[in-house]
Amino acid sequence: MNGCSRYCTFCIVPYVRGNEASRNPESIIREVELAVQEGYKEVTLLGQIIDLYGRDLRPRMTFDQLLKKVSSIKGLERLRFLTSHPKYMSKDIIDTVAENPNICEFFHLPLQSGNDEILHKNE
Ligand code: SF4
Numbered sequence: 001m002n003g004c005s006r007y008c009t010f011c012i013v014p015y016v017r018g019n020e021a022s023r024n025p026e027s028i029i030r031e032v033e034l035a036v037q038e039g040y041k042e043v044t045l046l047g048q049i050i051d052l053y054g055r056d057l058r059p060r061m062t063f064d065q066l067l068k069k070v071s072s073i074k075g076l077e078r079l080r081f082l083t084s085h086p087k088y089m090s091k092d093i094i095d096t097v098a099e100n101p102n103i104c105e106f107f108h109l110p111l112q113s114g115n116d117e118i119l120h121k122n123e
Contacts, residue, residue, distance in 0.1 A: 001047030010119075013048055022053050025066055032073055042078035045070065050081050051088035064092040071100040082108035 003018040004011075032043050045066070047053055054061035063081075071079050079102055084093075086109060097103045 001053055004048035022057050036075040045081040049085045051084050064096040067096045071103050079103045080106055
């Protein structure tokens with residue numbers, strides 16, 4: 001995925017990368033298949049809030065559906081993804097990680113200070 005549509009107060013991402021846009025699943029799968037054919041063992045899927053993957057596609061799809069498709073690529077030994085957001089992480093994503101041995105049990109979550117004094121220092 002590229003971009004982000006959340007416009008959090010201190011973040012530049014939407015201004016430099018644009019709004020959230022999911023890559024076409026076929027192009028992702030093709031790219032991973034080629035990487036595996038070239039000998040790559042591990043692939044990481046990237047998105048600012050990767051849990052939201054696919055909601056802008058027509059037809060829509062969900063990130064756990066993409067994970068299942070990519071993890072089924074023969075020869076792919078390890079699959080990771082980042083970044084997840086606690087608000088959008090779904091049980092379907094967690095179940096997909098649990099059910100597919102080549103998806104690493106690894107969750108990358110953004111945690112930032114909730115301390116008012118620290119946040120005011122950036123004003
Ligand atoms: S969700 Fe993350 S990437 Fe998107 S605007 Fe907020 S801090 Fe930036």
